[in-house]
Amino acid sequence: MPEQRVVEPEYLILEAPRERKFITGSQAFAEAVKRANVDIAIAYPITPQSETMHLVGDLYAQGYIKDYYRAEEEYGAMSAIAGAVRGGARAFTATSGPGLLRGLEAIVSWPGHRIPAVLGIMTRVVNAPLSIQPDNVEIAYLLNSGLIVFHAENQQDVFDFTLAGFVISEKVDVYLPVVVATEGFFVTHAKGYVDLPPEDMKLPPRDPYKAPVPPTDCEIPPARIQRDAPVQKSNFMSYLIHAVWQQEIWSANRRAVKWIKHYLGGLIEVVNPDAEVFIVASGCAAAQGREAQRYATMEGLNVGLVKIKSLRPFPTNELREVLKNAKTVIVPEHNIVGWLAKEVKAAIPNSGIVVDGPRVYGGMTLPVELIMDEIYKAFGIKKERKTVV
Amino acid sequence: MAEKNPIQPGPEGYIPNPASFQGCDLPPSGKALLYGEIVDEETAMREAAKALLTRKNPTIFPGPLVLWGWNADAMEKAKAVLELAMEIPNCRIIPMPDYRPKYPKINPEAEINPGHPNLTILHNRIEVCIFVGVHCHYANLSLRMIRAGTNCYTIALCAEMGHEDAMVSLRDVHADEIRRFRDVLVEVRKEMGIEWEPKLPPENPSLPKEEWVKVSPIDFGEYAYLLIPRRGEIVEESE
Numbered sequence: 252m253p254e255q256r257v258v259e260p261e262y263l264i265l266e267a268p269r270e271r272k273f274i275t276g277s278q279a280f281a282e283a284v285k286r287a288n289v290d291i292a293i294a295y296p297i298t299p300q301s302e303t304m305h306l307v308g309d310l311y312a313q314g315y316i317k318d319y320y321r322a323e324e325e326y327g328a329m330s331a332i333a334g335a336v337r338g339g340a341r342a343f344t345a346t347s348g349p350g351l352l353r354g355l356e357a358i359v360s361w362p363g364h365r366i367p368a369v370l371g372i373m374t375r376v377v378n379a380p381l382s383i384q385p386d387n388v389e390i391a392y393l394l395n396s397g398l399i400v401f402h403a404e405n406q407q408d409v410f411d412f413t414l415a416g417f418v419i420s421e422k423v424d425v426y427l428p429v430v431v432a433t434e435g436f437f438v439t440h441a442k443g444y445v446d447l448p449p450e451d452m453k454l455p456p457r458d459p460y461k462a463p464v465p466p467t468d469c470e471i472p473p474a475r476i477q478r479d480a481p482v483q484k485s486n487f488m489s490y491l492i493h494a495v496w497q498q499e500i501w502s503a504n505r506r507a508v509k510w511i512k513h514y515l516g517g518l519i520e521v522v523n524p525d526a527e528v529f530i531v532a533s534g535c536a537a538a539q540g541r542e543a544q545r546y547a548t549m550e551g552l553n554v555g556l557v558k559i560k561s562l563r564p565f566p567t568n569e570l571r572e573v574l575k576n577a578k579t580v581i582v583p584e585h586n587i588v589g590w591l592a593k594e595v596k597a598a599i600p601n602s603g604i605v606v607d608g609p610r611v612y613g614g615m616t617l618p619v620e621l622i623m624d625e626i627y628k629a630f631g632i633k634k635e636r637k638t639v640v
Numbered sequence: 641m642a643e644k645n646p647i648q649p650g651p652e653g654y655i656p657n658p659a660s661f662q663g664c665d666l667p668p669s670g671k672a673l674l675y676g677e678i679v680d681e682e683t684a685m686r687e688a689a690k691a692l693l694t695r696k697n698p699t700i701f702p703g704p705l706v707l708w709g710w711n712a713d714a715m716e717k718a719k720a721v722l723e724l725a726m727e728i729p730n731c732r733i734i735p736m737p738d739y740r741p742k743y744p745k746i747n748p749e750a751e752i753n754p755g756h757p758n759l760t761i762l763h764n765r766i767e768v769c770i771f772v773g774v775h776c777h778y779a780n781l782s783l784r785m786i787r788a789g790t791n792c793y794t795i796a797l798c799a800e801m802g803h804e805d806a807m808v809s810l811r812d813v814h815a816d817e818i819r820r821f822r823d824v825l826v827e828v829r830k831e832m833g834i835e836w837e838p839k840l841p842p843e844n845p846s847l848p849k850e851e852w853v854k855v856s857p858i859d860f861g862e863y864a865y866l867l868i869p870r871r872g873e874i875v876e877e878s879e
Contacts, residue, residue: 365777423776423800424666463776463800465704492755494655495784499777502660502804509665 253451260418269446276438279406281306283413290340291318301439329357339459345371361428362397367420373435384614385434388586397500400563402533403433406443415514434535518566526555533559543622567598579629587612647676656788659804673809688808689828695768703774720818726838750846757782758789772797
């Protein structure tokens with residue numbers, strides 16, 4: 252392990268020279284953790300999931316992380332993350348599919364407890380019949396809990412979103428957990444080019460006293476005073492505190508917008524903003540959408556792409572602005588319920604222009620041709636289907 | 641932001657609409673918030689001073705970050721809060737010493753609690769208040785509930801990035817900035833022709849007698865043995 256020197260987040264994330272590596276998504280998670288000055292990583296590395304937490308375990312062995320252990324199961328892992336963070340540590344964990352749902356009760360309590368942790372999620376099928384293939388329906392369970400949720404298109408996004416996630420989550424006006432979700436296998440097990448800053452640099456350590464709540468494990472004021480959790484004593488509290496507490500979580504979520512713009516260049520990425528037909532997608536579907544947009548441009552069709560990086564906070568204002576002149580909005584997804592299409596419909600005033608799909612699920616890949624079919628329909632172009640026997 | 645100056649004294653009603661939901665953003669460094677709008681610090685300070693000098697029962701609610709002498713900065717900031725209080729005519733100090741629920745009920749003359757800050761505001765008929773040294777999360781809860789249920793004008797002196805739900809919010813406020821605000825307040829007071837000899841706020845009738853600047857560890861009850869610093873000790877920094 253090289254000697255690491257602390258540098259400012261702005262330098263490490265935005266300015267430091269980068270070197271191109273060809274690595275998997277799991278390795279990209281680990282490379283971000285390596286530079287994030289993480290105090291503790293806790294995991295229940297279910298098999299098969301991804302090798303992310305195994306690689307993070309290797310970082311502990313190499314001395315990059317101060318502590319690492321395997322929890323008894325996911326609920327225990329997520330609860331322990333909360334305890335470690337409230338005690339002042341910077342913490343990372345990752346999970347997937349059924350493991351995520353098993354830990355969900357603990358995870359959705361993190362925002363209310365103001366837990367600035369980073370959670371990697373490699374999406375996979377969660378419903379029976381079980382499968383180990385990617386399907387991102389599990390992201391829908393995370394969208395209404397107050398978490399900040401990023402959806403990575405590729406290995407580069409995994410690295411950038413994770414490293415910036417630690418910084419954004421610990422901003423005093425935010426102080427919420429950050430989820431970095433990406434499609435299992437397609438990203439975690441496949442290699443892609445990732446531009447990495449030097450590994451002899453790391454983020455400053457977490458300062459638990461720079462926080463909107465006191466850290467809890469210390470026995471001296473002002474730390475100790477938080478120990479008796481007030482919202483659990485409703486008979487002695489105004490019900491309004493529950494309401495304003497929830498408002499505070501979502502206010503904090505909204506405050507993250509300016510930091511996401513600062514560190515990640517915005518909540519969305521737009522290709523061809525003057526297009527009349529847009530593909531709006533997140534995660535791996537954005538990668539396929541990017542290809543479809545390129546094909547369509549080669550065919551002379553005026554198609555644009557909106558890649559949504561941040562699902563929470565959701566880019567409502569940004570979408571309204573970009574899609575204000577769109578004739579059709581195509582929303583390809585890797586799940587059956589179409590949670591992103593619903594989000595897009597709710598965000599724009601003319602939701603009738605949104606096409607529900609194309610969608611694949613159960614671990615199927617998303618061929619570019621499926622998106623092209625919708626583009627052709629939007630332009631009124633009839634293509635003959637060939638049956639191949 | 642749809643409405644101009646949306647964050648006004650309440651009562652707003654049954655459930656407050658958070659300033660953040662109304663499009664109010666926290667101010668950048670060097671700026672302040674006035675009624676939900678980003679303005680110069682001087683403008684916000686003068687408006688806060690006018691409220692403190694004209695509305696009934698001005699009260700400072702110091703939180704744990706200034707009440708507990710947990711490092712040299714906190715102690716200096718506590719002194720500055722007292723210096724500010726001395727310049728506000730008929731100002732009182734009611735502490736928010738912690739955020740735990742109080743059993744069987746709060747004494748609204750002795751303290752304010754984020755679980756039900758309205759009780760203290762309404763009981764003491766406070767129409768203008770200052771939050772200082774309260775952790776941001778609990779300050780935001782309190783400010784929102786106060787705006788929902790009272791007509792109190794809220795001023796937040798925040799050591800971090802500020803509070804959208806206060807009528808006036810200053811950011812990055814430490815001892816020096818509190819003293820700057822005190823100077824602005826004295827200037828506004830003179831402009832308004834209000835005569836006042838600086839003096840410490842009255843003792844809180846519900847609390848045991850104590851010297852504001854020389855607090856004994858015994859005053860901290862069951863937490864006394866945990867207290868740093870003890871009488872006579874000077875602790876420059878916490879660990």
